[in-house]
Amino acid sequence: MPMMLKVNGQKRSLSxxxxxxxxxxxxxxxxxxxxxxxxxxxxxxxxxxxxxxxRINSCLSLAIMHDGDEITTIEGLGTPDKxxxxxxxxxxxxxxxxxxCTPGQICSAVAVLExxxxxxxxxxxxxxxxxxxxxxxxxxxxxxGNICRCGAYSNIAxxxxxxxxxxx
Amino acid sequence: MKAFTYERxxxxxxxxxxxxxxxxxxxxxxxxxxxxxxxxxxxxxxxxVDVQDLPFDKIEQTPEGGLRIGALxxxxxxxxxxxxxxxxxxxxxxxxxxxxGQLRNKASTAGNLLQRTRCPYFYDTNMACNKRKxxxxxxxxxxxxxxxxxxxxxxxxxxxxxxxxxxxxxLLDAVVETIDAKGKTRAIPIxxxxxxxxxxxxxxxxxxxxxxxxxxxxxxxxxxxHYYEKVRDRASYAFALVSVAAVIQPDRTGRVAxxxxxxxxxxxEAAEALLPQGAVAVTAKAFAGATPTKDNAFKLPLxxxxxxxxxxxxxx
Ligand SMILES: Cc1cc2nc3c(=O)[nH]c(=O)nc-3n(C[C@H](O)[C@H](O)[C@H](O)COP(=O)(O)OP(=O)(O)OC[C@H]3O[C@@H](n4cnc5c(N)ncnc54)[C@H](O)[C@@H]3O)c2cc1C
Ligand code: SF4
Numbered sequence: 001m002p003m004m005l006k007v008n009g010q011k012r013s014l015s016x017x018x019x020x021x022x023x024x025x026x027x028x029x030x031x032x033x034x035x036x037x038x039x040x041x042x043x044x045x046x047x048x049x050x051x052x053x054x055r056i057n058s059c060l061s062l063a064i065m066h067d068g069d070e071i072t073t074i075e076g077l078g079t080p081d082k083x084x085x086x087x088x089x090x091x092x093x094x095x096x097x098x099x100x101c102t103p104g105q106i107c108s109a110v111a112v113l114e115x116x117x118x119x120x121x122x123x124x125x126x127x128x129x130x131x132x133x134x135x136x137x138x139x140x141x142x143x144x145g146n147i148c149r150c151g152a153y154s155n156i157a158x159x160x161x162x163x164x165x166x167x168x
Numbered sequence: 169m170k171a172f173t174y175e176r177x178x179x180x181x182x183x184x185x186x187x188x189x190x191x192x193x194x195x196x197x198x199x200x201x202x203x204x205x206x207x208x209x210x211x212x213x214x215x216x217v218d219v220q221d222l223p224f225d226k227i228e229q230t231p232e233g234g235l236r237i238g239a240l241x242x243x244x245x246x247x248x249x250x251x252x253x254x255x256x257x258x259x260x261x262x263x264x265x266x267x268x269g270q271l272r273n274k275a276s277t278a279g280n281l282l283q284r285t286r287c288p289y290f291y292d293t294n295m296a297c298n299k300r301k302x303x304x305x306x307x308x309x310x311x312x313x314x315x316x317x318x319x320x321x322x323x324x325x326x327x328x329x330x331x332x333x334x335x336x337x338x339l340l341d342a343v344v345e346t347i348d349a350k351g352k353t354r355a356i357p358i359x360x361x362x363x364x365x366x367x368x369x370x371x372x373x374x375x376x377x378x379x380x381x382x383x384x385x386x387x388x389x390x391x392x393x394h395y396y397e398k399v400r401d402r403a404s405y406a407f408a409l410v411s412v413a414a415v416i417q418p419d420r421t422g423r424v425a426x427x428x429x430x431x432x433x434x435x436x437e438a439a440e441a442l443l444p445q446g447a448v449a450v451t452a453k454a455f456a457g458a459t460p461t462k463d464n465a466f467k468l469p470l471x472x473x474x475x476x477x478x479x480x481x482x483x484x
Contacts, residue, residue: 054244061199121253
């Protein structure tokens with residue numbers, strides 16, 4: 001089926017089998033291999049991208065369901081010469097070892113700070129009616145959909161804390 | 169994944185007609201449960217009707233003083249809504265206790281209610297499963313049943329309804345609104361929406377083929393203190409072994425529903441009437457006649473302790 005995705009600011013026309021997931025469209029058809037395939041069942045978070053500004057698992061969504069949507073992948077957040085602040089913070093705090101989950105972690109981390117700013121509640125919030133804060137506990141809970149096999153979690157939370165602090 | 173055709177519905181009745189008139193057709197909303205199951209060919213629809221463009225993405229006040237939640241409102245948006253956080257906190261709490269931030273951004277109110285069981289044998293197409301393939305047997309009975317049901321189950325299937333949000337909706341006496349291919353609307357009390365399947369574990373939801381969920385309504389707020397206590401194998405991002413949704417009033421009365429234990433959110437009104445007597449009294453009544461397996465008998469004392477913890481928090 002014909003469709004159009006706005007990927008990292010560029011309109012991309014595609015003609016795909018209905019079965020193609022958004023993840024496969026990005027990787028196999030648009031050759032944006034930054035977004036990773038881990039479990040392919042929404043359990044690991046490696047495939048996390050931003051769709052119209054919100055983070056989702058691109059493996060559990062069909063490309064055709066996103067006709068006309070704006071997709072931001074790790075390639076669109078920043079470039080090696082002009083890193084996104086979250087990318088720079090991951091480098092500084094060593095927020096990875098093997099790096100496989102990192103693009104998903106970074107996309108998710110960017111969205112988490114936006115969600116906190118927007119007042120999206122979390123499981124660890126005591127008072128649901130108060131504005132959530134970017135505490136370590138909050139970051140850990142909100143990032144639980146991104147698994148890191150190397151266990152870089154504490155450094156990821158440090159990277160996020162730095163970016164959150166800078167936003168204040 | 170098996171091949172299928174796809175269309176994007178423009179209006180509710182046309183969507184219902186597109187599914188009702190075609191065996192093998194299914195609605196798709198967020199896709200987070202359906203696609204997961206299509207990948208392993210537990211679900212094999214031949215046609216998908218995408219409902220994302222239908223006008224069901226709002227949360228509105230009802231004339232009765234409750235809320236009407238559109239079927240497409242995402243779990244994130246529902247949990248974030250100021251009125252829900254303030255007046256129906258148990259609902260917000262149940263949602264943020266489930267899945268992950270990414271999944272909640274996609275998961276819809278209707279899709280969440282219709283999520284299928286997490287029984288491991290249901291997921292493994294090499295195993296016997298009456299729910300997946302009626303009449304094939306049940307590999308869970310006599311198999312690994314730690315996660316499975318302790319009450320309301322049958323000799324054909326001992327699975328649970330795995331969701332969290334529905335437990336809070338049951339507690340709040342929500343009503344599911346639908347429309348069918350002829351444009352006829354219906355209001356289904358949540359207590360009747362998830363069914364005790366008996367000998368037909370493939371029949372899980374009180375919906376006719378092609379019946380489209382349009383909204384879920386909540387009655388007036390209950391007041392009181394709201395809790396959703398979820399016990400699971402890790403602190404986040406796991407399904408409930410046992411969960412307790414509760415609203416406790418200052419006089420110690422209230423409402424209680426349990427998740428992770430039965431084919432439906434488990435609420436026994438005669439049991440919750442015993443709340444002032446404490447957790448043991450409530451769960452003895454709520455779980456009378458339970459039929460746990462050796463593997464999951466732990467869920468019964470766990471339910472009592474989870475409720476005791478809620479009652480203690482309410483006293484504090
Ligand atoms: C890794 C993982 C962890 C999870 N953890 C949890 C958890 O801890 N707790 C929890 O509660 N849930 C959990 N979930 C499940 C998640 O909540 C569901 O997948 C989600 O709510 C389904 O919503 P959806 O809109 O994506 O549904 P879809 O997948 O789009 O649809 C599900 C079903 O609903 C039908 N449908 C959709 N919309 C309508 C409508 N308007 N009318 C009639 N039928 C309709 C579809 O035909 C399909 O049969 C988890 C899921 C994953 C993948
Ligand atoms: S418990 Fe139910 S879902 Fe699990 S294998 Fe048996 S019939 Fe299938």
